[in-house]
Amino acid sequence: MKFSALSVFLQGLKGNRDWPAQWRTPEPKAAYDAIIVGAGGHGLATAYYMAKEHGMRNIAVLEKGWLGGGNTGRNTTIVRSNYLWEESEGIYEHAMKLWEGLSHELNYNVMYSPRGVMMLAHNIHDVQVFKRHVHANRLAGIDNEWLTAEQAKEFCPLLNIERNIRHPVIGASLQRRGGTARHDAVAWGYARGADRLGVDIIQNCEVTGIRRDASGAVSGVETAKGFIATKRVGVVAAGNTSVIMGMAGVRMPLESYPLQALVSEPVKPMMSCVVMSNTVHAYMSQSDKGELVIGAGTDAYTSYSQTGGLHIATHTLDAICELFPAVRRLRMLRNWGGIVDVTPDRSPIIGKPPVPGLFVNCGWGTGGFKATPGSGHVFADLVARGEPNAIAAPFTIDRFRTGRLIDEAAAAAVAH
Amino acid sequence: MLLIRCPYCEMERPELEFRYGGEAHVARPLDPMATSDDEWADYLYFRSNPRGLHAERWRHINGCGRFFNAIRDTVSDKIVVTYKAGEARPATTGEIA
Amino acid sequence: MSDHAVMMASRRGPLHGLSLPKGTDFSLSEAPHAARFILRGDGASVAAFGPAAPKPLQGSAAGTRTALWLGPYEFLLLAPEEDATTVEAGLKATLPAGTSSLVDISHRQIGLVLEGRLAARCLSAGCPLDLALAAFPVGMATRTIYLKTEIVLWRQAETRFHVEVWRSFAPYLVGHLADALAGTNGL
Amino acid sequence: MSESFRIADTKDSRVSGRPLRFVFDGIAYQGREGDTLASALLANGVHLMGRSYKYHRPRGVLSAGAEEPNALVAVTRGPGRMTPNLRATQVELFDGLTASSQNNWPSLAFDAGAINDLAGKFFSAGFYYKTFMGPKVAGNWLWTKVFEPIVRQAAGLGARTTEPDPDRYAQFYTHCDVLICGGGAAGIAAALAAGKSGKDVIFCDEQAEFGGSLLHEGTASIDGKPARDWLADALAELRTFSNVRLMPRTQAFGYYAQNFVALSERVADHLAEAPNGARERLWQVRAKEVVIATGAIERPLVFPGNDRPGVMLAEAARIYLNRYGVKVGSRVVIVTAHDSAYRVALDLAAAGVVVAAIADTRANPPVARLIEAKAAGLRVIPSATVTDTKGRLRVSGIGIAAVSGVVVDAPEWVACDAVLMSGGWTPSVHLYSQSRGKVVWHEDRQMFLPGASVQAERSAGACKGSFALVDILIEGYRAGEEASGASGLRAFAVSGDAGIEGGTMGRLPLLPGSKGKAFVDFQNDVKADDIELAVQEGMRSIEHVKRYTTTGMATDQGKTSNLNALAIAAGKLGKSIPQVGLTTFRQPYTPVTFGAFAGANRGDLFDPVRQTPIHSWAEENGAAFEDVGIWKRAWYFPRQGEDMHAAVKRECQQARASAGIFDASTLGKIEVVGPDAAAFMEKLYTNPWAKLEPGRCRYGLMLNEAGFVIDDGVIARMGDDRFHVTTTTGGAPRVLHHMEDYLQTEFPDLKVWLTSTTEQWAVIAVQGPKARDIIAPLVTGIDLSKDAMPHMSIREGKVCGVPARVMRVSFTGELGYEINVPADYGRSVWEAVWAEGRKYNAVAYGTEAMHVMRAEKGYIIVGQETDGTVTPDDLGLNWAVGKAKKDFVGKRSLIRPDMVVEGRKQLVGLLTDNPATVLEEGAQITAASAAPTRTSALGHVTSSYESPALGRSIALALVADGRKRMGETLYVPMPGGAIAVKVVGPVFVDPKGDRVNE
Numbered sequence A: 001m002k003f004s005a006l007s008v009f010l011q012g013l014k015g016n017r018d019w020p021a022q023w024r025t026p027e028p029k030a031a032y033d034a035i036i037v038g039a040g041g042h043g044l045a046t047a048y049y050m051a052k053e054h055g056m057r058n059i060a061v062l063e064k065g066w067l068g069g070g071n072t073g074r075n076t077t078i079v080r081s082n083y084l085w086e087e088s089e090g091i092y093e094h095a096m097k098l099w100e101g102l103s104h105e106l107n108y109n110v111m112y113s114p115r116g117v118m119m120l121a122h123n124i125h126d127v128q129v130f131k132r133h134v135h136a137n138r139l140a141g142i143d144n145e146w147l148t149a150e151q152a153k154e155f156c157p158l159l160n161i162e163r164n165i166r167h168p169v170i171g172a173s174l175q176r177r178g179g180t181a182r183h184d185a186v187a188w189g190y191a192r193g194a195d196r197l198g199v200d201i202i203q204n205c206e207v208t209g210i211r212r213d214a215s216g217a218v219s220g221v222e223t224a225k226g227f228i229a230t231k232r233v234g235v236v237a238a239g240n241t242s243v244i245m246g247m248a249g250v251r252m253p254l255e256s257y258p259l260q261a262l263v264s265e266p267v268k269p270m271m272s273c274v275v276m277s278n279t280v281h282a283y284m285s286q287s288d289k290g291e292l293v294i295g296a297g298t299d300a301y302t303s304y305s306q307t308g309g310l311h312i313a314t315h316t317l318d319a320i321c322e323l324f325p326a327v328r329r330l331r332m333l334r335n336w337g338g339i340v341d342v343t344p345d346r347s348p349i350i351g352k353p354p355v356p357g358l359f360v361n362c363g364w365g366t367g368g369f370k371a372t373p374g375s376g377h378v379f380a381d382l383v384a385r386g387e388p389n390a391i392a393a394p395f396t397i398d399r400f401r402t403g404r405l406i407d408e409a410a411a412a413a414v415a416h
Numbered sequence B: 001m002l003l004i005r006c007p008y009c010e011m012e013r014p015e016l017e018f019r020y021g022g023e024a025h026v027a028r029p030l031d032p033m034a035t036s037d038d039e040w041a042d043y044l045y046f047r048s049n050p051r052g053l054h055a056e057r058w059r060h061i062n063g064c065g066r067f068f069n070a071i072r073d074t075v076s077d078k079i080v081v082t083y084k085a086g087e088a089r090p091a092t093t094g095e096i097a
Numbered sequence C: 001m002s003d004h005a006v007m008m009a010s011r012r013g014p015l016h017g018l019s020l021p022k023g024t025d026f027s028l029s030e031a032p033h034a035a036r037f038i039l040r041g042d043g044a045s046v047a048a049f050g051p052a053a054p055k056p057l058q059g060s061a062a063g064t065r066t067a068l069w070l071g072p073y074e075f076l077l078l079a080p081e082e083d084a085t086t087v088e089a090g091l092k093a094t095l096p097a098g099t100s101s102l103v104d105i106s107h108r109q110i111g112l113v114l115e116g117r118l119a120a121r122c123l124s125a126g127c128p129l130d131l132a133l134a135a136f137p138v139g140m141a142t143r144t145i146y147l148k149t150e151i152v153l154w155r156q157a158e159t160r161f162h163v164e165v166w167r168s169f170a171p172y173l174v175g176h177l178a179d180a181l182a183g184t185n186g187l
Numbered sequence D: 001m002s003e004s005f006r007i008a009d010t011k012d013s014r015v016s017g018r019p020l021r022f023v024f025d026g027i028a029y030q031g032r033e034g035d036t037l038a039s040a041l042l043a044n045g046v047h048l049m050g051r052s053y054k055y056h057r058p059r060g061v062l063s064a065g066a067e068e069p070n071a072l073v074a075v076t077r078g079p080g081r082m083t084p085n086l087r088a089t090q091v092e093l094f095d096g097l098t099a100s101s102q103n104n105w106p107s108l109a110f111d112a113g114a115i116n117d118l119a120g121k122f123f124s125a126g127f128y129y130k131t132f133m134g135p136k137v138a139g140n141w142l143w144t145k146v147f148e149p150i151v152r153q154a155a156g157l158g159a160r161t162t163e164p165d166p167d168r169y170a171q172f173y174t175h176c177d178v179l180i181c182g183g184g185a186a187g188i189a190a191a192l193a194a195g196k197s198g199k200d201v202i203f204c205d206e207q208a209e210f211g212g213s214l215l216h217e218g219t220a221s222i223d224g225k226p227a228r229d230w231l232a233d234a235l236a237e238l239r240t241f242s243n244v245r246l247m248p249r250t251q252a253f254g255y256y257a258q259n260f261v262a263l264s265e266r267v268a269d270h271l272a273e274a275p276n277g278a279r280e281r282l283w284q285v286r287a288k289e290v291v292i293a294t295g296a297i298e299r300p301l302v303f304p305g306n307d308r309p310g311v312m313l314a315e316a317a318r319i320y321l322n323r324y325g326v327k328v329g330s331r332v333v334i335v336t337a338h339d340s341a342y343r344v345a346l347d348l349a350a351a352g353v354v355v356a357a358i359a360d361t362r363a364n365p366p367v368a369r370l371i372e373a374k375a376a377g378l379r380v381i382p383s384a385t386v387t388d389t390k391g392r393l394r395v396s397g398i399g400i401a402a403v404s405g406v407v408v409d410a411p412e413w414v415a416c417d418a419v420l421m422s423g424g425w426t427p428s429v430h431l432y433s434q435s436r437g438k439v440v441w442h443e444d445r446q447m448f449l450p451g452a453s454v455q456a457e458r459s460a461g462a463c464k465g466s467f468a469l470v471d472i473l474i475e476g477y478r479a480g481e482e483a484s485g486a487s488g489l490r491a492f493a494v495s496g497d498a499g500i501e502g503g504t505m506g507r508l509p510l511l512p513g514s515k516g517k518a519f520v521d522f523q524n525d526v527k528a529d530d531i532e533l534a535v536q537e538g539m540r541s542i543e544h545v546k547r548y549t550t551t552g553m554a555t556d557q558g559k560t561s562n563l564n565a566l567a568i569a570a571g572k573l574g575k576s577i578p579q580v581g582l583t584t585f586r587q588p589y590t591p592v593t594f595g596a597f598a599g600a601n602r603g604d605l606f607d608p609v610r611q612t613p614i615h616s617w618a619e620e621n622g623a624a625f626e627d628v629g630i631w632k633r634a635w636y637f638p639r640q641g642e643d644m645h646a647a648v649k650r651e652c653q654q655a656r657a658s659a660g661i662f663d664a665s666t667l668g669k670i671e672v673v674g675p676d677a678a679a680f681m682e683k684l685y686t687n688p689w690a691k692l693e694p695g696r697c698r699y700g701l702m703l704n705e706a707g708f709v710i711d712d713g714v715i716a717r718m719g720d721d722r723f724h725v726t727t728t729t730g731g732a733p734r735v736l737h738h739m740e741d742y743l744q745t746e747f748p749d750l751k752v753w754l755t756s757t758t759e760q761w762a763v764i765a766v767q768g769p770k771a772r773d774i775i776a777p778l779v780t781g782i783d784l785s786k787d788a789m790p791h792m793s794i795r796e797g798k799v800c801g802v803p804a805r806v807m808r809v810s811f812t813g814e815l816g817y818e819i820n821v822p823a824d825y826g827r828s829v830w831e832a833v834w835a836e837g838r839k840y841n842a843v844a845y846g847t848e849a850m851h852v853m854r855a856e857k858g859y860i861i862v863g864q865e866t867d868g869t870v871t872p873d874d875l876g877l878n879w880a881v882g883k884a885k886k887d888f889v890g891k892r893s894l895i896r897p898d899m900v901v902e903g904r905k906q907l908v909g910l911l912t913d914n915p916a917t918v919l920e921e922g923a924q925i926t927a928a929s930a931a932p933t934r935t936s937a938l939g940h941v942t943s944s945y946e947s948p949a950l951g952r953s954i955a956l957a958l959v960a961d962g963r964k965r966m967g968e969t970l971y972v973p974m975p976g977g978a979i980a981v982k983v984v985g986p987v988f989v990d991p992k993g994d995r996v997n998e
């Protein structure tokens, strides 16, 4: 059933009795043409585009828990494309373009909201780095502009720009097209879209092994629901990538860290944009529901626990209270964690490990939500055609051997 | 905040005094120039990142200053044992939460 | 040679001009200037300084000289300021070559003395260690942290602590301790 | 207004006689000391306290505690002191309290937003995902420009805060042997046991008073005393234990790894006059053992109209009656699935409230209950369900029907002004669950209860599913003993305890065709239908149901709703409760103020403000400062009327003409000592060190293992076994850690030791042709002559009579010295140097002039010319790499294929065609002037200044194959058009280096 104001009205009159399931709950078939491991946003988008653009209908997405329950369902939803390096601009801007039409593409309101993402500069080094981004982005046709502290305040009146604070705001870069999207809706929209194209989304179906034939090529996956044959497996499992790749004997340049976020109790609108500060390690936006959504840093150590230490959240909130002294009296409602897979250069890996039939899309770390449509789109292409397209090509694993890193971290860029 | 037993101080101390140092027992090749690009990349970047027991380095940076190793369960974050740098990885029963 | 060359330049410490909390429940004062050295190497070397090698997490004193254990190969030596040159010369003469490192850090840090019923409480506003007497007995010394600064914490009596802090962090520490005192509401 | 619902005789309640005035929504009321805002309003007959989130339905108070979803208010205590979303049930009354309701306009009683309620059927779960998209051609316009702004205005619950909060928040770490969370019967018993053991005990409860349910227990007696007397005695006993810290108003909100429990204490909000100290405190407790005694929360029943003001939890009515002396109505109907509500009925009846009926959903309520009810003359309707309720701003009637099998009979309407419901009790397993324990479903008891302990904790009392008071006391006592390692069980004699049977979950049977809204999550307006719709739409995981409907996501985090939601979902799915499972219990248990987390970390205490020993002089002399890491550095020294530009120009010119004096104290310094010091340096820096003679300095370059430049600095050899290493200001701690890492873990056999001396030395740089003349009069014991002390050398001697290390080095290209003196002398030595300098018209210069002068010389700044992707060769610093060395950190990486590939970016100088044009740092560089695209970018400008020495602008840049492009014209595209630049060498001033060697 198409989603629209009319259908909501008509169904409402009928007591909402006829809404169909947004996706089926199929049992796995014995074999598929391809299997995507991980029903996060990236995995679901991959399946959707494989079906839609490559005509692959006999495919499945296997999810160990509930779809969208990984980082897709626990991130602070910041979307932007003003990255430093050309390769990054390529993929994040590709995603951004898809975001702009995504609600219609999926017939699902993913609430993509280009409310502006502002990054604060607190010292001269920040200014230099951010201006470099502004210039690089402008050249690539990606919007990113420099604001004085006063302009930053105008854009976000909640912001404290007084000069006498410990880390005064001395300027900011602003991507107006950046913003947020409703995390859950993204997963659900892609799931519904993929399902309608015939993709089997199989939840509660953990992949526990990858079977390889005599030639070493992938022949199927062991799962909680038994063996499923396939010659192509795309792993899109974020924090769990190392574990799954390990099943095929592949080591990865990844470490998995807990990353926390938290929300305040809901309040009437206080800020309409997204504000990020790398220097004091905090970022905040306000959701449509009214809660302030605040991102914290990663814990120091690797973990698969989806919880982090109190000191991390504490550290974030002291920074938030410095930047926005008016929020000090608000209260933290909930604090949770995800597991992010971090690469040495903080850029993703989209590639083919040396196992025929195995593909991997991972390493999005603390900032892959924004890439969801783009990542799924190019990865679908890779899994379907066997070769990466121009946007995905730079993100091979091989770069760690050759030294051609895409180092967004070193360039002192901000995560997320 | 974890409590970590420093094998040099012989005392459990709060995580805030420590700096995490990544996977342990990733030995620097004795003759780096003799390694292949693949071997070198493996040393530099590739990590086991297990779900379960993980041998890892910590430094008691705001304490005695020493590096040491710990075996921690990355699911429960429980530290099973800590031992001094240079000591072999102790046998641990595969107790995973 | 001009006048300046013979002038002994005057000293000014990092707390110059700051007022320190003083009261019966808690008072904070600056310890007198001291000669300070970091001795790195084997613990046996400490003997050349005077006191016996301190046990882990302990201080060890002989007369006016104290050695604090910071790590298995690291000791903080404290002596009256006047002893500075004799300590250095003495140790250099006694210590076998190549077994240790002696570095003068007299000016790197300052000493603070915290006293009073609320001293441990104020410290615990930023220091995550258990400062109960049983867990941190008199005589214990260790490097640790106080919020965003590193300190060396040495308990001299139940309600008296000596804290060493790097000079540029000292105003921060003092500010926090004063704030912590206010936050106790006299607990 | 009068307290018409206060019972005359308050001697039995906790509320003292002292009257207090307060204002709610502009109306003045009277309450009593000991009241909460909720009990005081109820005493005045006010139930309507809030509006719901989505439908703006009028809502009354549901509960009497932390679980309250409805009665959310804002309390204002003056400028910056407005707190939204407080539960009226937790707001303690004080004289002059001013509170207001939320989420309504123009008023609580008449709220325009209630229009949403009428259109409710179109606002089903997740409706917003299905609409607001508009035609595709309009893009996102309809959503972003029309609907989202409306949604945002409508959403949000409490008022926004607008001013900085002036209050103080404190934080303390603390440790204990036993932490007891929750001070009801179980907690008290545990505290008695643990207290006797002599162990260090922290005993906290989120309420103002200890006692939990005992505070309103009017019937039961313990050890022969009325429960409340027993409580008073127990508390008195606890107060005699010096080893027990009693912490009321302190909630345990988070249970972290290794028995690390976070508590938040409300210190001042209950006081009319805020004290000087903290408003709240955050306690971070490391407990050896924990006792969780957090009790249980009563479950509402799900029936149509269950949200009208006046419909509340049954036990809450008993709490208001027995604890606060307040009758929640004059004529009540009780609807229950559990024994405990009978006690409510009896107590209310005894207090003179008309209990019109007890509707029991059970076919066969326990006989004992029926006897009790009968004895009190109360009518019990078994097998009952509720068909609907009536009333607009207050319930006025309830339809009760009998259920036979699945058939619901026609309802009997009973008039009432309050409906008291009980679906049974949900143990509060929040903390247990946060401790990473796994809750276990007990089918027989229809409860999730704590399973095995993962940490050193145990639960006791109602949170463990024990409801008989005697069991709770014994269990609590045992838990206290176990936690404190004591033994010696104690017996408790209890009489008059209530029954403990019963309970239901999910929706009560409905009249066919029933249209009323039956709420599950009151605050977020989630109805039973919404949950079922979510399941119908494929949301088969409870996590999906939660997120699709937002059930359990409100400020109460589903304390009263989660189990009902789960049961409804399970029913619709045809699955059992444990198959569906619970959502995750996250911290905090109830919301915690941001300020409490921030604590004192604000303003100058947010981060250390590191100042050099010379800072005060710079301040007195009008310096502007810049932040470098957490250091403050003098940036430039403007004279009257000068802007930065003019000041920097003067500083540079004067330094090159005469001399400039610069505070370089922030430079990192490390003393590297030991027989293997040189060998160690060989490994850590690219340069060769073995042959550097004592007394000489060398520029050192440090790489990470990936081959990229991470730090640099001048390194002096003090002796065979001693180096004085300098690092970048920001890099100092990182470099020391990096060195220790290699030393301890890769090269442990090297006999060398590291000591930070950054702060030991104040460093005064004197740079310029007159530098020697200026310092000479102050220096003793050092021959400063050109031959005796050449460029790149170090000497020890005295300056102003103070022991000093004098280095002859230059970061400006001029003859220069850096005087290191013990830090306390820094300021007075500086003043002496300054006094000498004045004779030559020397200037004090700041970091900006330093940057300009070093750029004129083509010296790099790590972090400006480098960004973690730059190799020594890229910087033209191959001369600093010891080619003959077998190994150093980073060496192997330098020969990776992409590190030696053509086209890497290399450091060059740029000169604009127009000498007046100063490029912008970070600007891109392209080969073509017109319509460049990103792929055509060759590099970027790393440094750019107006050069006083050259009288024109200069820039440094990283440009692809830059060294091959000397003389080429490239372009810097700017919004106003491309700027032509010529590629030149990076050294603009004195390329031969004559001046430094003066």
Ligand SMILES: Cc1cc2nc3c(=O)[nH]c(=O)nc-3n(C[C@H](O)[C@H](O)[C@H](O)COP(=O)(O)OP(=O)(O)OC[C@H]3O[C@@H](n4cnc5c(N)ncnc54)[C@H](O)[C@@H]3O)c2cc1C
Binding pocket: A037, A038, A039, A040, A041, A042, A043, A062, A063, A064, A065, A066, A067, A068, A069, A070, A071, A072, A073, A074, A075, A076, A077, A078, A079, A205, A206, A207, A208, A236, A237, A238, A239, A240, A244, A259, A260, A261, A295, A337, A338, A339, A340, A364, A365, A366, A367, A368, A369, A370, A371, A416
């Ligand atoms: C707190 C937090 C804040 C963040 N903030 C932002 C932000 O503001 N902006 C931004 O762009 N990014 C942000 N991110 C990062 C972003 O969330 C992720 O990069 C992105 O969601 C990853 O999507 P994914 O689909 O690859 O992974 P996930 O959504 O994690 O999906 C992976 C899926 O794989 C499943 N899986 C794992 N193992 C198996 C197995 N063996 N068998 C079957 N299935 C398996 C998992 O259950 C999971 O559902 C944040 C992350 C976190 C944790």
Ligand SMILES: NC(=O)c1ccc[n+]([C@@H]2O[C@H](COP(=O)([O-])OP(=O)(O)OC[C@H]3O[C@@H](n4cnc5c(N)ncnc54)[C@H](O)[C@@H]3O)[C@@H](O)[C@H]2O)c1
Binding pocket: D181, D182, D183, D184, D185, D186, D187, D204, D205, D206, D207, D211, D212, D213, D214, D217, D250, D251, D252, D253, D293, D294, D295, D296, D340, D425, D428, D431, D460, D461, D462, D463, D467, D468, D469, D472, D498, D499, D500, D501, D589
């Ligand atoms: N008759 C029944 O069926 C029935 C059902 C439930 C409860 N009860 C009665 O309830 C009582 C149970 O005793 P109990 O001690 O287990 O529970 P309790 O409800 O008496 O006490 C729990 C206490 O813990 C506090 N608390 C809860 N969470 C907290 C947190 N996170 N931090 C700090 N404090 C927190 C509460 O404020 C409360 O004071 C008994 O009196 C029992 O008779 C009876």
Ligand SMILES: Cc1cc2nc3c(=O)[nH]c(=O)nc-3n(C[C@H](O)[C@H](O)[C@H](O)COP(=O)(O)O)c2cc1C
Binding pocket: A073, A074, A075, A076, A077, A183, A263, A287, A289, A291, A293, A306, A333, A334, A335, A336, A337, D552, D553, D554, D557, D583, D584, D586
């Ligand atoms: C952008 C965003 C907004 C959220 N808002 C709320 C909220 O208003 N209330 C709430 O209880 N949880 C909110 N959550 C948190 C979820 O309840 C949940 O904690 C998160 O999805 C992680 O799942 P888990 O806690 O079940 O592990 C939000 C999460 C995200 C990502």
Ligand SMILES: [Zn+2]
Binding pocket: B006, B007, B008, B009, B010, B060, B063, B064, B065, B066
């Ligand atoms: Zn230690």
